[in-house]
Amino acid sequence: MFQHMRASALWVLARHGDAYRARGWVQGEWSGRKLIKEQVSAMQQKEFTVTCRGRGLVDITNRIRDWVAETQVKTGLCHVFIHHTSASLILSENADPDVCADLERFMARLVPDGDPLFEHVAEGEDDMPAHIRSVLTRSDLTIPVTGGQLALGTWQGIWLWEHRYQAHQRRITVTVQGS
Incomplete structure (x- = not known):
C-alpha cells in the first residue's frame, strides 16, 4: 500500500475529503492523492x-x-x-x-x-x-x-x-x- 507513496516521512494517515492528512512533516503523493503538509503535535x-x-x-x-x-x-x-x-x-x-x-x-x-x-x-x-x-x-x-x-x-x-x-x-x- 505504501510503496506508491513518495514522502519524506509518514506517521498517521487519516481520510480528509479527497486528500489525506498526515501527522508529521509530510510531502508527497499516494496513488495520485495529495498529502497535506501538517506539523506534528x-x-x-x-x-x-x-x-x-x-x-x-x-x-x-x-x-x-x-x-x-x-x-x-x-x-x-x-x-x-x-x-x-x-x-x-x-x-x-x-x-x-x-x-x-x-x-x-x-x-x-x-x-x-x-x-x-x-x-x-x-x-x-x-x-x-x-x-x-x-x-x-x-x-x-x-x-x-x-x-x-x-x-x-x-x-x-x-x-x-x-x-x-x-x-x-x-x-x-x-x-x-x-x-
Whole structure:
C-alpha cells in the first residue's frame, strides 16, 4: 500500500475529503492523492514536587513557565495536575499578597476547621475541611501556550493551595501539547 507513496516521512494517515492528512512533516503523493503538509503535535510531560510549609498558597508560575519554554512548543496547551485530595490549584492574582490572605480568610469562613458536622477527622480537625476546600477549587488547570509562553493575563499566576496545617510534599504533573 505504501510503496506508491513518495514522502519524506509518514506517521498517521487519516481520510480528509479527497486528500489525506498526515501527522508529521509530510510531502508527497499516494496513488495520485495529495498529502497535506501538517506539523506534528508534540506532547511532553514533567513531574515535580513542591514543598509546602503548611496551609497557604505557593506561587508555582515561574517553575511551570520555565519548563514550558524548555519544551519549545510555540502554540498549544499546558495542563497542570495535582495528585492530592487536600491541596489544589488556582489561577489568581500574583501581584498583591493581600489577595492570598483574603482568599484564605474567605475559605476559613466558608469551610471552618473543627466543624462538628464532619465525621472524617482521622488526621485532625483540618482533614475534612482540606478535602472540601480541594473539591471547591480545582485539581487541574489548562493554560494556552502562545508564542512559546504561557498565555497568562497581566496579574495572573498559578498557585498551589495547601489546605492542611502540616508541611507536605505535593506532586504536580505538567503536560504540554502543541506544535
